[in-house]
Amino acid sequence: MPTRNHYRKTWLVTGGAGFIGSHLCDRLIEAGDGVLCVDNYLTGSRDNIAHLLDHPHFEVMRHDVTFPLFVEVDGIYNLACPASPIHYQRDPVQTTKTSVHGAINMLGLAKRLNVPILQASTSEVYGDPEVHPQTEDYWGHVNPIGTRACYDEGKRCAETLFFDYHRAHNLEIKVARIFNTYGPRMHPNDGRVVSNFIVQALKGEDITLYGDGEQTRSFCYVDDLVEGLIRLMNTGPETTGPINLGNPGEFTMRELAVKVLEETAASSQLVHEPLPADDPRQRQPDITLAIQKLDWAPRVALKDGLKPTVSYFWQILQAQ
Numbered sequence: 001m002p003t004r005n006h007y008r009k010t011w012l013v014t015g016g017a018g019f020i021g022s023h024l025c026d027r028l029i030e031a032g033d034g035v036l037c038v039d040n041y042l043t044g045s046r047d048n049i050a051h052l053l054d055h056p057h058f059e060v061m062r063h064d065v066t067f068p069l070f071v072e073v074d075g076i077y078n079l080a081c082p083a084s085p086i087h088y089q090r091d092p093v094q095t096t097k098t099s100v101h102g103a104i105n106m107l108g109l110a111k112r113l114n115v116p117i118l119q120a121s122t123s124e125v126y127g128d129p130e131v132h133p134q135t136e137d138y139w140g141h142v143n144p145i146g147t148r149a150c151y152d153e154g155k156r157c158a159e160t161l162f163f164d165y166h167r168a169h170n171l172e173i174k175v176a177r178i179f180n181t182y183g184p185r186m187h188p189n190d191g192r193v194v195s196n197f198i199v200q201a202l203k204g205e206d207i208t209l210y211g212d213g214e215q216t217r218s219f220c221y222v223d224d225l226v227e228g229l230i231r232l233m234n235t236g237p238e239t240t241g242p243i244n245l246g247n248p249g250e251f252t253m254r255e256l257a258v259k260v261l262e263e264t265a266a267s268s269q270l271v272h273e274p275l276p277a278d279d280p281r282q283r284q285p286d287i288t289l290a291i292q293k294l295d296w297a298p299r300v301a302l303k304d305g306l307k308p309t310v311s312y313f314w315q316i317l318q319a320q
């Protein structure tokens with residue numbers, strides 16, 4: 001039973017109806033905290049949080065973070081931003097506004113309330129990296145005028161704003177650089193490689209390898225990632241990051257395709273399609289800092305994380 005003085009923390013999760021955000025809301029509610037989920041449903045969905053809507057400690061608000069927000073909370077997880085190339089390139093100016101104006105508004109809110117704020121940054125700040133694996137002190141190799149720049153440079157500017165608010169106002173900030181994450185509730189049409197391959201395999205369609213399929217990514221299961229975000233938020237004020245959060249297991253896209261075919265028992269053909277502009281050649285997180293500062297490392301191997309992900313996509317394809 002809660003005591004009379006029991007105080008329940010309420011977290012603001014922007015982008016809380018999205019893929020990662022909805023899993024974060026689940027974990028915070030499970031831990032007994034309260035959640036205010038703010039989302040404009042650009043790429044997220046009420047389906048992702050439908051199971052939480054009747055929970056007494058869960059509240060949802062339709063709002064666009066590019067506009068000011070006046071609420072009272074104990075900490076902010078800032079995840080609002082379209083994350084897949086297809087989604088963030090659809091309205092690139094809005095993508096940059098979401099990262100930059102959204103960061104300013106959420107930092108202004110955190111400053112007024114004097115509460116910690118965590119930024120969902122990205123491995124895309126490293127661009128097409130010349131350092132491998134990527135460590136946090138690498139400044140990156142980003143094309144500032146390419147089609148990915150609205151996202152990459154928006155996220156880089158958001159990091160700048162976080163550190164300027166920290167220096168200027170002594171705000172408690174946490175910057176997580178998230179590497180490719182996958183799991184249930186990914187958007188089936190977001191064009192990302194894990195969702196594309198699984199949906200193609202389940203429909204018996206060809207698997208589309210862009211370029212030669214030898215480019216690499218490192219895939220983190222969403223439960224591991226959320227654990228890392230919560231651990232980072234719960235560090236002391238001296239831990240600002242940036243901290244890489246991702247799974248160091250590195251796979252070529254061809255290897256991923258083979259794993260998806262094994263998991264789905266599908267017999268799709270692998271076909272080649274052109275490589276998108278500025279597609280990074282390789283990506284693998286160095287997570288030494290996360291191990292040291294957060295005592296965190298991913299536990300779920302790609303093979304194991306693909307199982308629930310395939311089940312999720314199978315269910316939503318059945319329902320269509």
Ligand code: NAD
Nearest residue numbers: 015017018019020040041042043044064065080081178181
């Ligand atoms: P997602 O698209 O599923 O979630 C983003 C959420 O933000 C959606 O619910 C969307 O509706 C909402 N949103 C977008 N613009 C908004 C706005 N202006 N105001 C309010 N809400 C808005 O994507 P995700 O994969 O869950 O990504 C969550 C965060 O993590 C993003 O900031 C993304 O950049 C970051 N990230 C994700 C990955 C990944 O692999 N999934 C990797 C690196 C970083």
Ligand code: UDP
Nearest residue numbers: 067068069070071104105106108109111112
């Ligand atoms: N802001 C907000 N909620 C708040 C406090 C501020 O959305 O509770 C917004 C505010 O509208 C402003 C931005 O955050 O545009 C930055 O606020 P800050 O106080 O840092 O700057 P200033 O208001 O001085 O421009």
Ligand code: UDP
Nearest residue numbers: 191192193194196208209210215217253279
């Ligand atoms: N990719 C692919 N086939 C697809 C979708 C993506 O080969 O159907 C490749 C893409 O070119 C990139 C990698 O998979 O090299 C990861 O793409 P994704 O869009 O998932 O993430 P990001 O490029 O942002 O890391």
